[in-house]
Amino acid sequence: MTMPAENTRIVLASRPVGEPRPSDFRLETVPVPAPGDGQLLLKTLYLSLDPYMRGRMSAAKSYADPVELGDVMVGGTVCEVIESRDPAFHAGDVVLSFSGWQTHSVIDAHHVRKLDPHAAPVQSWLGVLGMPGFTGYAGLLRIGDPKPGETVVVAAATGPVGSAVGQIAKIKGARAVGIGGGPEKVAYLREIGFDAAIDHRAPDFADQLAAACPDGIDVYFENVGGAVWAAVFPLLNDFARVPVCGLVSHYNDTAAPAGPDRLPGFMSDVLKKSLTIRGFIQSEFVKSDFKHFVGDMSGWIHAGRIAHREDIVEGLENAPAAFNGMLAGRNFGKLIIKVA
C-alpha cells in the first residue's frame, strides 16, 4: 500500500464580499492523517461545484452552518478508498462522500455510500443521479406538481437542476420552457426536447418569454431570481406554484437594490392569484423520495428520456475560478472538478 504523503486542499481564507476573489481562498498542503477504527482514507476523484456553496462562504445564518475561516470548503465528492478501517469497505472501492475541496480525506465509513462503477459513470452521482438531479426531481414533483398540459418554466435550464426539471416536466406531460444564456445553450435545450428555449441575454427577453407561454405559467422552478423572476412573475397563472430552489443571480449581492419596493405588490399578486411560493432544500425530501428518484432517473436515462451534460474542469486549483464562472453562467452543464 502506497501512503499518500500529502493532502492538497482549498480553505476559506476570508469571507467574500460580492464575487469571491482568489484571495478569499488559500491552497495549502498538509499531511494526511491515518484513519482510525471505522474510518476510511479517501482519494478524491471528482468534486462537485454547486451554487449553494456561495451561501456557505458567508457568515450569515442559512439552512446550513457557514464554513469557518481556515476550514476546507465543503462539497460533494466521488472518492476512491485508499485504506479502510471498516470491514464493509476495501481499498479500490468507489464511494460518494462529502469530502470537500481537497485531494484526500479521512472520514467515518457510515458517512459514505458505496457506488457501483459499472452502473453509471461515477461522476454522474454528483449530477443527474445525485444531489442536483434529486433537487430538480423533488422540487418539481413535490412542490411544482405539474399537470399534463400545464406550462413549466425553468431558468439555468442547461444546468444539472434545470435540465432535470424541464425533462421531468415533459415526462409528466407538461410543456417545458427553458431559459439559458446564449445561443449555444438555447440550441441544446431545443435538442433535448424543451418545447421552447429562450436566451435571457436577448434584449426582448421578457417579450420572448411571454410569447413562449401563451397560456401563462403554472409552475416556475426558481433557481436564479433577478431579471428572469421579474419577467416570469406577471405571467404566473392563478394557483401557480413556485418552488424556490436557488437565487444564483443574487448570491453575490451586497445590499438590497434600489426601490421602488416591490414586496407589497408581490404579496398582492400572491393573494389575487392564490400563488404558492415555497422555498426548499432537497434534504427535506431525501427520506421520502430519494429511492424513488434513483429508480425513476436511472430508468429514464436508460430509456433515453433524460439527457445530461457535464462540464469537467481538470485540477483542484481551478475550483475557485470555475466556481465564479458557474455563478456568472459561463459553464455549460454540470460543473465537476476532476481532482485525481
Add this chain to the structure above:
Amino acid sequence: MTMPAENTRIVLASRPVGEPRPSDFRLETVPVPAPGDGQLLLKTLYLSLDPYMRGRMSAAKSYADPVELGDVMVGGTVCEVIESRDPAFHAGDVVLSFSGWQTHSVIDAHHVRKLDPHAAPVQSWLGVLGMPGFTGYAGLLRIGDPKPGETVVVAAATGPVGSAVGQIAKIKGARAVGIGGGPEKVAYLREIGFDAAIDHRAPDFADQLAAACPDGIDVYFENVGGAVWAAVFPLLNDFARVPVCGLVSHYNDTAAPAGPDRLPGFMSDVLKKSLTIRGFIQSEFVKSDFKHFVGDMSGWIHAGRIAHREDIVEGLENAPAAFNGMLAGRNFGKLIIKVA
C-alpha cells in the same frame, strides 16, 4: 301581500383612488322589479361589509370581476323572502344571499340558502358561521396547519377572520398571538383566550412581538401587510407557513412604496428558511371543507370555545363610511349593516 314600492341601493359612481370618498358612491332609489319563475323577491335584513370589497371597486384584474360603474356594490346579505316564485321558498323565510348594498333584490332561488333562524342569530351567518369564519378556518387548517405547541400569529385579531384563526389555533393546541389596534382590542383578545396580545400602534410594537414569540413564529396568518408583516417576517421559523388571506393595509395604495426593494431579500429568506407563502380565497375550499366548518364551528360556539363579536351599524346609507372605518381599523368585531 304588500309590495314594496322602491329599492334603495348604493352603486359605484366612480373608481376610488386611495381611500374611497363619498362621491365614489351614489345612493339611488329605483322601482323593485317583480320576480319571475324560480325567483325570489328579497328584503335585506343585514349586509356584511368585508375588506375584499375594496378590490371589487378597482378595475384591475383580481380573483373576481370588478363591480362595473353604475352597478350595485356587491356583498353577502341575510334577507327575508317577500315573494317567492319557487315552491321551495315561502314569504317569511330567511335566507343567505349575495344581494349587495341594497334594500331589495330579485334573485334566482338556487343562489340562496335557507337559514334556520332558531339555530343562531341570523346575522352570524355573515360572520363567525359565514364567509369570514370559514376563511379563517380553511386558511389556518388547510395552509397554516398548526401543530400543538407551535406559535400562530394573526393580525386584525378582533375581526371575524382573525378571531376565528386565533381561537381555532388554540383549539388545535398551538400558542395564539393576536395583534390589534388599541388597548380595548388588546384587552378583548386576552379575555377570549389569546396567549399574548399586542397593540400594533405601540412605538415598540416589533420588540413586543418578538418578546411574545420567544420560539419564533410557525404560522403567520396574513391579512394586513404593512408594518405588521415587516415585524413578523424576521421572526418566521424554518418551514413556517404564511396563508395570505388579505392585505388590508395596502388596499388603498396608489403606487409601489419607495425603496429599497425588499423583494430579493424576501425571496432569499423564503429559500433559506424553506418558507411557504400561499395566497388563497376561501372559495377554493368550500366544496371540501364548508360542511366540516359548519359542524365544527357550531360545536365550538355551543361549547363556549369560540367567542365572537359583532359591530352592527344601522342604515344602508352609512355603509360607505363604515367601510372606510373598517379599512382603517376603527370598527371592533364583525362589521354588519342592519338594513331593515
